[in-house]
Amino acid sequence: MSTEPLKQDSYDIAIIGAGPAGMSAAVTACAAGASVVVLDDKPHAGGQIYRGVDHSPLETPDTLGEDYIKGQALTKAFAQSGAEHLRGVNVWHVGDNGEVLLSEQGKTRRLTATQLIIANGAMERPFPIPGWHLPGVMSAGSAQVMLKSDGLVIDDAVFVGTGPLLYLIVAQYIRLGVPVKAVVDTTPKENYLNAAKVGLGVARMPKMLLKGLGLLREIRRAGVPFYRCAEALEVLGDEQATGIRFSAGGQHHEIEASRVFLHQGVIPNLNITRALGLEHHWCEQQLCWKPNLNVWGRSSLAHVAVVGDASGIVGADGAHIMGRIAALMQLESLGFIDKDQRNEQARAGFAQLASMQRFRAFIDALYRPMDAHRIPQQDATVVCRCEERSVADLKAGFALGGKLPDQLKSQTRCGMGPCQGRMCGHTVSELLGQWNEQPVSEIGYYRLRSPMRLLALEELGAFSELAPSHANAKPEVQS
Amino acid sequence: MSQLKTSDVLIIGGGIQGASAAYHLAQRGVCVAVVEKDTVSRHASGVNAGGVRLLGRHVAEVELSLESMRRWHQLDDELDADTGFRARSLINIAADEKDLETLAQREVQMHQLGYFHEVRLDQPELRERLPFVAPHCVGGVVSESDGYAIPFHATQAFCHAAKRLGAQFYEGQQVEQIRRVGDSWLVTTATERFQAEHLINCAGAWGDLVSVMMGDNVPMSYSAPMLMITTRMPHFATPVVGAVSRPLSFKQFENGTVLIGGGAKGFADRTANRTRLDYKLIANGAKNAIDFFPIMRTASVNRMWSGLEGYMPDNLPVLGKSARAEKAYHAFAFSAHGFQLGPVVGEVLADLVTTGETRFDLEPLRVNRYERKVL
Numbered sequence: 001m002s003t004e005p006l007k008q009d010s011y012d013i014a015i016i017g018a019g020p021a022g023m024s025a026a027v028t029a030c031a032a033g034a035s036v037v038v039l040d041d042k043p044h045a046g047g048q049i050y051r052g053v054d055h056s057p058l059e060t061p062d063t064l065g066e067d068y069i070k071g072q073a074l075t076k077a078f079a080q081s082g083a084e085h086l087r088g089v090n091v092w093h094v095g096d097n098g099e100v101l102l103s104e105q106g107k108t109r110r111l112t113a114t115q116l117i118i119a120n121g122a123m124e125r126p127f128p129i130p131g132w133h134l135p136g137v138m139s140a141g142s143a144q145v146m147l148k149s150d151g152l153v154i155d156d157a158v159f160v161g162t163g164p165l166l167y168l169i170v171a172q173y174i175r176l177g178v179p180v181k182a183v184v185d186t187t188p189k190e191n192y193l194n195a196a197k198v199g200l201g202v203a204r205m206p207k208m209l210l211k212g213l214g215l216l217r218e219i220r221r222a223g224v225p226f227y228r229c230a231e232a233l234e235v236l237g238d239e240q241a242t243g244i245r246f247s248a249g250g251q252h253h254e255i256e257a258s259r260v261f262l263h264q265g266v267i268p269n270l271n272i273t274r275a276l277g278l279e280h281h282w283c284e285q286q287l288c289w290k291p292n293l294n295v296w297g298r299s300s301l302a303h304v305a306v307v308g309d310a311s312g313i314v315g316a317d318g319a320h321i322m323g324r325i326a327a328l329m330q331l332e333s334l335g336f337i338d339k340d341q342r343n344e345q346a347r348a349g350f351a352q353l354a355s356m357q358r359f360r361a362f363i364d365a366l367y368r369p370m371d372a373h374r375i376p377q378q379d380a381t382v383v384c385r386c387e388e389r390s391v392a393d394l395k396a397g398f399a400l401g402g403k404l405p406d407q408l409k410s411q412t413r414c415g416m417g418p419c420q421g422r423m424c425g426h427t428v429s430e431l432l433g434q435w436n437e438q439p440v441s442e443i444g445y446y447r448l449r450s451p452m453r454l455l456a457l458e459e460l461g462a463f464s465e466l467a468p469s470h471a472n473a474k475p476e477v478q479s
Numbered sequence: 480m481s482q483l484k485t486s487d488v489l490i491i492g493g494g495i496q497g498a499s500a501a502y503h504l505a506q507r508g509v510c511v512a513v514v515e516k517d518t519v520s521r522h523a524s525g526v527n528a529g530g531v532r533l534l535g536r537h538v539a540e541v542e543l544s545l546e547s548m549r550r551w552h553q554l555d556d557e558l559d560a561d562t563g564f565r566a567r568s569l570i571n572i573a574a575d576e577k578d579l580e581t582l583a584q585r586e587v588q589m590h591q592l593g594y595f596h597e598v599r600l601d602q603p604e605l606r607e608r609l610p611f612v613a614p615h616c617v618g619g620v621v622s623e624s625d626g627y628a629i630p631f632h633a634t635q636a637f638c639h640a641a642k643r644l645g646a647q648f649y650e651g652q653q654v655e656q657i658r659r660v661g662d663s664w665l666v667t668t669a670t671e672r673f674q675a676e677h678l679i680n681c682a683g684a685w686g687d688l689v690s691v692m693m694g695d696n697v698p699m700s701y702s703a704p705m706l707m708i709t710t711r712m713p714h715f716a717t718p719v720v721g722a723v724s725r726p727l728s729f730k731q732f733e734n735g736t737v738l739i740g741g742g743a744k745g746f747a748d749r750t751a752n753r754t755r756l757d758y759k760l761i762a763n764g765a766k767n768a769i770d771f772f773p774i775m776r777t778a779s780v781n782r783m784w785s786g787l788e789g790y791m792p793d794n795l796p797v798l799g800k801s802a803r804a805e806k807a808y809h810a811f812a813f814s815a816h817g818f819q820l821g822p823v824v825g826e827v828l829a830d831l832v833t834t835g836e837t838r839f840d841l842e843p844l845r846v847n848r849y850e851r852k853v854l
């Protein structure tokens with residue numbers, strides 16, 4: 001038996017996630033004198049966007065673009081902030097009582113904090129088309145991760161989908177001289193019209209948008225075959241992806257490829273906010289669940305704030321500002337600053353956030369993923385990858401009474417696997433909305449629990465010895 | 480307020496007991512309705528450990544449990560459904576000499592009562608049945624008929640069978656008031672009114688509240704037993720496993736996942752339908768599993784959860800007629816082992832309603848067994 005005492009630390013503020021939102025919250029909170037701990041599963045700060053920005057495996061990281069390099073200023077401020085940064089730790093439980101349990105080098109450690117900021121970011125939206133579960137199919141985001149953290153690239157891949165991240169990774173590949181077989185763009189025609197309706201005058205088009213257009217030009221100029229308005233997608237292959245079939249411009253196409261990268265935007269990663277029992281709502285503009293928050297980022301639990309993409313997709317700049325605003329709110333709750341100071345220091349941030357909203361609405365309209373790519377209609381399409389449940393399996397479960405996500409999960413095991421429903425939750429909400437002929441908001445989402453990720457039984461067992469147990473388990477009547 | 484809904488029998492609670500009672504009554508041509516405040520199988524009956532256990536039953540429950548076990552073995556055919564039932568046997572492991580002594584005493588008692596379904600195992604026999612058991616385990620006891628089922632599927636199976644026979648289920652209806660009006664019961668929820676000649680309380684962890692509305696006071700407590708399940712592992716255990724004196728219980732399903740329980744309890748908020756886990760206690764269960772089966776060292780926990788359950792001080796359910804009211808019956812507070820009893824409980828309740836009696840001795844389970852003697 002280990003005699004090592006449990007490290008038990010308490011902080012004013014615990015921040016989960018060291019991306020732009022979490023780092024800026026930490027910088028703000030530390031500057032006012034709060035004790036802050038930042039927990040992140042990566043070895044370095046930066047989050048998804050600034051992943052490895054200070055530790056790039058690439059000789060010329062600036063090929064990744066100015067938006068990436070810009071992260072260095074924030075990571076530097078964060079490094080100097082005085083916040084305690086726990087790297088490479090996996091948070092597996094966040095309690096509504098301020099308790100955080102995390103795995104650190106195979107051991108569970110317990111922290112408590114008066115205030116919590118959840119800044120664990122977004123994940124890629126599932127792309128449930130026929131064959132998306134086959135080996136050889138990956139997300140464009142994982143291509144980025146490989147590139148940013150390991151300097152790895154894959155030749156002759158086909159990139160399929162819509163959204164800025166998709167074009168960015170393709171452009172980065174091109175700059176690095178990696179051959180790209182084709183880009184199959186699934187942005188539907190009507191999106192251009194709907195985006196135009198948002199009424200963003202060209203004169204007011206932000207720099208970022210022009211940059212996006214620049215990426216597309218860059219891709220076409222490089223001579224990469226580019227198909228627009230693709231639909232009826234199907235990844236080919238039995239055991240392994242062998243290609244992709246789709247129709248575009250009134251024609252059927254088939255491209256041979258052993259590597260297919262899919263991407264259709266990002267959505268908040270709900271596993272912490274849901275397991276914490278925060279209230280959520282369905283956002284029709286972004287087609288995802290979001291925690292209910294006030295303007296400061298405060299959730300339905302008074303001491304918990306959610307910021308950045310974890311709160312709804314806001315982008316790196318929005319995340320940066322939200323992190324700061326939420327930190328100011330919590331500093332006031334903790335008594336480090338007063339209400340006037342809080343309001344004064346947040347004013348500029350609120351103004352910036354407001355001016356970003358139009359642009360966000362434009363982006364959301366332009367890259368809104370098609371219904372057919374979110375709500376699979378073919379019986380054979382896999383919805384839950386962990387338990388290999390297809391649309392047909394779910395239909396059968398629905399017929400047996402699985403009308404809501406939890407019932408369907410109990411009925412079919414859809415969502416019971418190690419990803420904790422991350423990869424099927426939104427699909428299930430939307431499918432059930434369609435089958436029940438009810439708005440998705442009425443359907444809800446899975447009831448989630450800790451652990452947020454797989455936890456070694458041995459680590460958990462050791463925790464029983466480390467933890468000061470208040471009640472000794474006595475043998476119970478058997479179940 | 481919508482139209483009055485009338486039936487011969489009204490059942491409060493859509494867990495396995497309520498659904499089974501509805502099935503048995505409908506089968507006899509009785510017009511029956513079930514009101515459930517959430518959804519059928521939402522609580523203990525849908526999230527329990529699925530243990531179908533006869534082994535180690537309190538003597539007051541053995542007859543009921545024996546009959547229920549007989550029913551489980553043919554339940555899929557009877558209900559025309561897949562309850563997930565698998566007969567795998569259940570072994571309780573003895574970790575030391577003291578445990579062996581406990582088992583020897585139990586054997587004497589059971590044999591005296593004429594029960595021979597629990598068979599002691601010596602160390603080699605234990606090892607033959609559970610090759611991966613830790614070397615310090617010295618023996619055990621087995622019940623061959625035992626096994627597991629999939630709780631949500633089994634409860635749904637009763638519900639579907641009942642519906643096919645004409646039973647009505649009303650979900651999202653919380654009973655708020657119960658009144659005796661003339662010869663019948665009048666039961667109201669926020670939006671509906673129900674009238675029935677007979678009333679059955681199958682309200683699980685809320686059973687005491689419903690019981691009070693019917694006139695019977697009981698010292699029931701409630702709690703949130705916790706469970707965890709691992710990712711798939713290589714097959715290493717066929718029987719369901721428990722321990723004589725340690726909080727351990729687990730079973731490996733056909734897909735390789737291992738469900739670990741053991742009776743440790745979390746925190747329960749039954750008004751909010753919420754439970755919280757006690758991670759220190761559940762960690763203890765993890766440690767026990769590894770102590771008894773070192774192969775579990777390689778396991779990863781995928782999910783943890785708990786459900787709400789009602790307990791009586793003697794860990795026996797309340798089953799039988801109301802002490803105060805006519806044509807009123809209880810079946811609640813199954814104290815974390817009511818899933819296995821589901822089939823027989825429905826039958827008992829149907830007998831009580833239609834004939835006024837049952838062949839089982841329900842004296843030890845009567846609702847007023849804790850009532851203070853009048854001085």
Ligand SMILES: Cc1cc2nc3c(=O)[nH]c(=O)nc-3n(C[C@H](O)[C@H](O)[C@H](O)COP(=O)(O)OP(=O)(O)OC[C@H]3O[C@@H](n4cnc5c(N)ncnc54)[C@H](O)[C@@H]3O)c2cc1C
Nearest residue numbers: 492494495496516524527528530654683786813817818819
């Ligand atoms: C984690 C856990 C593990 C377990 N493991 C096992 C096991 O392995 N083997 C075993 O045999 N047993 C086990 N049990 C016990 C078993 O699950 C229960 O004893 C059994 O399911 C009880 O069934 P029930 O129908 O009485 O209760 P429930 O399933 O709780 O059903 C009662 C229903 O009544 C409803 N209700 C309550 N009040 C009202 C109201 N006012 N109006 C309308 N509806 C109302 C509730 O919403 C609920 O759905 C376990 C229990 C738990 C929690």
